[in-house]
Amino acid sequence: MLLLGYLLARSCEGDMREKIRQAKLRLLKMHFESGVGHIGGNLSCLDLLMYLHHRVMKAEDVFVLSKGHSAGALYVTLWSMGRLKDEDLARFHGDGSMLAGHPPPNWIPEIRFATGSLGHGLSLSAGIALAKRLKGEPGKVYCLLSDGEWNEGSTWEALIFISHQKLDNLTLIVDSNGLQGFGTTKEVADLGSLSDKLRSFSLRVDEIDGHDVDSIAEAFSNAPVGPRAIVARTRKGNGVSFMENAMEWHYLPMSEELYMQAMKEVGG
Amino acid sequence: MRNVLCDSLVGHAARKEFVFLTGDLGYNALEPLRAALGDRFINSGVAEQNMVSVAAGMSSLGLVPWVYSIAPFAYARPFEQIRNDVCMHGLHVVIVGNGGGYAYGPMGATHHGLEDYGTLLTLPGMHAFVPAFASDVPVIVDTLFDLKRPSYLRLGRCEKPGDFVLPPYAPWRRLLDGRGPAMVAVGPLAGGILEIFRRMDPAIRPALWVLTELPIRKESMPEELVRDIRQSGALFVIEEHVAHGGAGQMLSYALTEMNEAPREFIHKFAKGYVSGLYGSQLFHRKECGLDPESVAAEVVRRYGTAAKG
Numbered sequence: 001m002l003l004l005g006y007l008l009a010r011s012c013e014g015d016m017r018e019k020i021r022q023a024k025l026r027l028l029k030m031h032f033e034s035g036v037g038h039i040g041g042n043l044s045c046l047d048l049l050m051y052l053h054h055r056v057m058k059a060e061d062v063f064v065l066s067k068g069h070s071a072g073a074l075y076v077t078l079w080s081m082g083r084l085k086d087e088d089l090a091r092f093h094g095d096g097s098m099l100a101g102h103p104p105p106n107w108i109p110e111i112r113f114a115t116g117s118l119g120h121g122l123s124l125s126a127g128i129a130l131a132k133r134l135k136g137e138p139g140k141v142y143c144l145l146s147d148g149e150w151n152e153g154s155t156w157e158a159l160i161f162i163s164h165q166k167l168d169n170l171t172l173i174v175d176s177n178g179l180q181g182f183g184t185t186k187e188v189a190d191l192g193s194l195s196d197k198l199r200s201f202s203l204r205v206d207e208i209d210g211h212d213v214d215s216i217a218e219a220f221s222n223a224p225v226g227p228r229a230i231v232a233r234t235r236k237g238n239g240v241s242f243m244e245n246a247m248e249w250h251y252l253p254m255s256e257e258l259y260m261q262a263m264k265e266v267g268g
Numbered sequence: 269m270r271n272v273l274c275d276s277l278v279g280h281a282a283r284k285e286f287v288f289l290t291g292d293l294g295y296n297a298l299e300p301l302r303a304a305l306g307d308r309f310i311n312s313g314v315a316e317q318n319m320v321s322v323a324a325g326m327s328s329l330g331l332v333p334w335v336y337s338i339a340p341f342a343y344a345r346p347f348e349q350i351r352n353d354v355c356m357h358g359l360h361v362v363i364v365g366n367g368g369g370y371a372y373g374p375m376g377a378t379h380h381g382l383e384d385y386g387t388l389l390t391l392p393g394m395h396a397f398v399p400a401f402a403s404d405v406p407v408i409v410d411t412l413f414d415l416k417r418p419s420y421l422r423l424g425r426c427e428k429p430g431d432f433v434l435p436p437y438a439p440w441r442r443l444l445d446g447r448g449p450a451m452v453a454v455g456p457l458a459g460g461i462l463e464i465f466r467r468m469d470p471a472i473r474p475a476l477w478v479l480t481e482l483p484i485r486k487e488s489m490p491e492e493l494v495r496d497i498r499q500s501g502a503l504f505v506i507e508e509h510v511a512h513g514g515a516g517q518m519l520s521y522a523l524t525e526m527n528e529a530p531r532e533f534i535h536k537f538a539k540g541y542v543s544g545l546y547g548s549q550l551f552h553r554k555e556c557g558l559d560p561e562s563v564a565a566e567v568v569r570r571y572g573t574a575a576k577g
Binding site: 105106112113114115117119120123124125126127128129130131132134135137153154157158160161164 | 287307308310312313315317318321322323324325327328329330331333348349352353356357358
């Protein structure tokens, strides 16, 4: 019986890995066709977004993408769930599109808030979590932040509030890829251990490999006790050799040659 | 007006959707509201950016958050949060700025709100309320619950002469008849000048109007006001707000669109710190020509002779 359960779980996670691979291919295609950048930070959080939306979140849960520059990964995740269509993705970043380079307001039910200016999402999530508590509504709130976003003072304001209000229906997830707009996080504003700092605010913190499905699954399977954080070690441009850990892929569009190489590496 | 606001909000405490967030302010004023709301009264600390985004998050789940601080801390510090999180999503969040204009007087420039409603009204869907009299506050509070859109409430100090009987609340009210210029006072400034103008000869005193809701749109301007402007040929606007984005600019724009531009337009507004020195609200009003005596003297200087002739 135990063996059967184990094999079933392995099979499910194998299925998840394939879903992620397909999403990665679609993400590369969307960014290539639209000729825009930000692909590096999208690839660093795609595994997390896919697992969260496909395996963790229930109908009553809410997700806020605080690192709005990873809108592409969110759009593709929603596409993988049937919430967006191929023709929607085809208009990404174009004229007359609802899919702007950062999540838009008032178009897509799953995107509750337009984000893109960093330092807003955690406070918005805290407001949703507190409202759920006051109204006695079920459901959890998940918020994905970048590591560079911890430069923003408002993110720390939100952390103080979450800790003080003991918002145990909120999980913050940090896409810790170590690179930000114009340098590494260590070069720009070295925080040392973000996990330790989050723990000092009484959050329960899990540090995981943000590209390992088993590791992600284990973190999300832990029952929350109080507000919690998942600090995911990730690679900017994950899965594409020439993009991995390279700051320029925060900005660059792909040439056709590089796109073909990327698709080949991902197995397309 | 702060205590009247508190009493009015206590009257709405039974609304389950009502939540109140303060940026660690309200001592000796908001205690009854705190008692009435219980866990729906949230002191979110000295962190106004977080406070506004939290309010937006709560509003997205159907709650009606009121956010409270001293005027500049309520609108200037969290401006991007009001813009992105509240207004872009058309959320029903009420921003309360206590002590608009020079109301915080000798506390200094950082505590003055001289450009609050002009700045906020650049945002989509925003509506601003500037109650002139304490009795306006309960009516406006009811409206703010019903409005279901982003809004800003600038609180000041009621300066109504004790025995003056006000007409029923309306965004535009004519307080005094007169054959001088049409005068529009924004918010509490009207109270101070009422006393001096009601003693003045109606032949030269202005037809005094008070305005308490912004923005100004030509569609919502009263016919009687337009008639007063047309008959006198002059419009005099006073407001404790900078000229840019103020009621004077909005009014002149609307009248020009209506082809009703007056021959003469006088605008008295907050000029910042004319001498570079600080003092009471009255001190700053005097420096800007906004105190009752300066306003009355300006009216007499411009229109007194013509009336006698």
